[in-house]
Amino acid sequence: MKTATALKKLNLDISEFEERLFDHSVVGITDNEGTIVYVNKNFCKISKYPSDELIGENFRILKSDEHSHEFWEKLWDTISSGNVWEGEIKNKTKDNSTYWVKTVIIPITEGNLIKNFVSIQNNISKEKEIQNRLLKMEDDLLKQNVTLLSQVEKKSEELVKSERLATIGTMASRVAHDLKNPLTIIHTYADMLTPEILTKLDIQDREKWFRLQTSVLDMNRIIEDVLDFARTTEIKKKKTSFLSVLRLAMNHVKTSYGITINLPDSDVSLKCDARKMEGVMSNLLNNAVHAVDGQGEVDVEISSDSKNLIVKVKDSGPGIPENDLEKIFEPMYTTKTTGTGLGLVISKSIVEQHGGTISVSNKPTTFTVIVPLS
Ligand SMILES: Nc1ncnc2c1ncn2[C@@H]1O[C@H](COP(=O)(O)OP(=O)(O)OP(=O)(O)O)[C@@H](O)[C@H]1O
Ligand SMILES: [Mg+2]
Structure with missing residues (x-):
C-alpha cells in the first residue's frame, strides 16, 4: 500500500x-x-x-x-x-x-x-569523514603490513645466508685444517732439499723447482685464508703506523715489471690489529695488481678526518661489472682460476670488526676502507 x-x-x-x-x-x-x-x-x-x-x-x-x-x-x-x-x-x-x-x-x-x-x-559529512579516516587507517595498515613483510623476508634471507656461511665455514675449515699438516711437511722437506737438488738441476729444471715451491706457498696462503674466514678471532688493537702496515702488506703482493704501485708519502697513526689490517691491504693490493693484468698503475692514498682513517686503493684495470658490485663481497665469488673468493669477505669482516666499512666504485676501480682511528 x-x-x-x-x-x-x-x-x-x-x-x-x-x-x-x-x-x-x-x-x-x-x-x-x-x-x-x-x-x-x-x-x-x-x-x-x-x-x-x-x-x-x-x-x-x-x-x-x-x-x-x-x-x-x-x-x-x-x-x-x-x-x-x-x-x-x-x-x-x-x-x-x-x-x-x-x-x-x-x-x-x-x-x-x-x-x-x-x-x-x-x-552525511560526519559519516563520510569517519569513513575516510577508516579508509586511510586501512591504507596505512596495508602499507605497514607490506613494510613488515619485506622486513621479515629480508631478515629470513639474511638468516639463510648466515646459516649457509656457517656450514661452508665449518666444512672449509675442516678440509683446510686436514690439508695444513701434509702441506707443512712438503714445504719443510722441499726447503731442506733445495740446496742439494739445485746442484743437480739445470737452469730450466731449477725454474720448475722454484715454481713448485711457490705453488706450495700459494696453497698455504689459500689454506690460511679459509681458516681465517672460519675463525672469528678477536682483534687485538695496538697503536700502529698505517704506512708500516702497507709496507708489510707489499711483501705479499705479487707484482711484475710493467705494474707501478704508488704508496703514499704521508702516514696516519691509528689503533688497529696490524696483522689483520696487513691481510686486508695485501688482498686489496693483490686484487688490484691482478686486475691491471701486467700493465698499469695501482695508487694507494691514505688520509684521515677527526675520527677515521680513509684508505683508497685505485687501479687502472677494467673495473667490475655493475651487476657484480654487490656479489664480490659474497663468499666464494671469484673470477680467478686460483682464487678462493674469500679475500674480500675476510677483509670486510676484519674492517667491520674494527667498526669500519669497505666499499667499491668504478671508473677508476676504487676500494675505500674507512676505520675509526681509535
Ligand atoms: N680491483 C679489482 N678489479 C676488478 N675486479 C676485482 C677487483 N678486486 C676484486 N675483484 C673481483 O672480485 C672477486 C673477489 O675478490 P676476492 O678478493 O674476494 O677473491 P679472489 O681475489 O678472487 O680470491 P683470493 O682473494 O682468494 O685470491 C675477484 O675474483 C674479482 O673478480
Ligand atoms: Mg683477492
Whole structure:
C-alpha cells in the first residue's frame, strides 16, 4: 500500500507529514533544465547561500571537484529519462568548503513531460569523514603490513645466508685444517732439499723447482685464508703506523715489471690489529695488481678526518661489472682460476670488526676502507 493511502486511512494529514519530513531534510527543486526554483531553509544553511542567490542559478553552482564527468552524465541520464536517482554527492558551499549529502532526485512529470526535479538530501559529512579516516587507517595498515613483510623476508634471507656461511665455514675449515699438516711437511722437506737438488738441476729444471715451491706457498696462503674466514678471532688493537702496515702488506703482493704501485708519502697513526689490517691491504693490493693484468698503475692514498682513517686503493684495470658490485663481497665469488673468493669477505669482516666499512666504485676501480682511528 502506498504511504499516502496508508496515511489517509489513518486519518492523518499528508501535507503536515510531508512538511515535517522535509523540515528534517535538505530540499531543492529545479526546473527540467536544472535551474533552481525552490530551496528550503536547510538547503541555505548547509550550502551557506541565501535563497535569493540560489534561485535562478543552475544546480552546477554547488558542484565540487569530487565527481567525474561520467558520474554527472549518468545522474542526468537517469533523471531526464524519468527515473529516480539515488546516491552520495559532495557539494561545494558558498565559502568553498564542502559537504556530503545522501541524495534522492525525483523527476516530477506532467503527462509525458518532465516538469521539475525534486532533490531530497541528508547531511552525511560526519559519516563520510569517519569513513575516510577508516579508509586511510586501512591504507596505512596495508602499507605497514607490506613494510613488515619485506622486513621479515629480508631478515629470513639474511638468516639463510648466515646459516649457509656457517656450514661452508665449518666444512672449509675442516678440509683446510686436514690439508695444513701434509702441506707443512712438503714445504719443510722441499726447503731442506733445495740446496742439494739445485746442484743437480739445470737452469730450466731449477725454474720448475722454484715454481713448485711457490705453488706450495700459494696453497698455504689459500689454506690460511679459509681458516681465517672460519675463525672469528678477536682483534687485538695496538697503536700502529698505517704506512708500516702497507709496507708489510707489499711483501705479499705479487707484482711484475710493467705494474707501478704508488704508496703514499704521508702516514696516519691509528689503533688497529696490524696483522689483520696487513691481510686486508695485501688482498686489496693483490686484487688490484691482478686486475691491471701486467700493465698499469695501482695508487694507494691514505688520509684521515677527526675520527677515521680513509684508505683508497685505485687501479687502472677494467673495473667490475655493475651487476657484480654487490656479489664480490659474497663468499666464494671469484673470477680467478686460483682464487678462493674469500679475500674480500675476510677483509670486510676484519674492517667491520674494527667498526669500519669497505666499499667499491668504478671508473677508476676504487676500494675505500674507512676505520675509526681509535
Ligand atoms: N680491483 C679489482 N678489479 C676488478 N675486479 C676485482 C677487483 N678486486 C676484486 N675483484 C673481483 O672480485 C672477486 C673477489 O675478490 P676476492 O678478493 O674476494 O677473491 P679472489 O681475489 O678472487 O680470491 P683470493 O682473494 O682468494 O685470491 C675477484 O675474483 C674479482 O673478480
Ligand atoms: Mg683477492
